[in-house]
Amino acid sequence: MARDVVRTDDLKKAVATESRAADRIGYVRQIAESGQIKTPAGQTVDAPLDLRQEAERHLSLIEELEDNEDTGEWANEAFDTMKTLVAETVEADPELRVQERRTKFYNSLQRATKVFEELTFDDVQEFVEDDMVQQLEELQQAISTCITALRGAQGDAARQ
DSSP states (O other), X not given: OHHHHHHHHHHHHHHHHHHHHHHHHHHHHHHHHHOEEEOTTSOEEEOOXXXXXXXXXXXXXXXTSOTXXXXXXXXXXXXXXXXXXXXXXXXXXXXXXXXXXXXXXHHHHHHHHHHHHHOOOTTGGGTOOHHHHHHHHHHHHHXXXXXXXXXXXXXXXXXX
């Protein structure tokens, strides 16, 4: 029975490893075939030709592997290379870099808003503590600082 449990765990690990490799190969294939990349903030943009060619090169290397060779290592290398190249592509394009930062900011703002909206105050009197009030006051101060910074940036942009 112990052998069956160990084999089951080994089988689960093998399936998870193969699934991960397939996902990573799928990511590289999507870049090669669609010619588009998804930035770290989730934007979809056209891939530069050199990035697309690199994806195609990695796919051809993986397809040439023998049946007994481990595709996981090759898939990881291809995936890591594509992720690095995507990040470099974003960094190299000033307009895309600004769009990326804006998208990340909005995503964070939306997550924070959603979390705050999920708070309920119906029965707060039953469990309220000074620490909670202090955290909300600190949050309020942080939000005020953020608003002031954003308004200042708007003013600076308007003057330019």
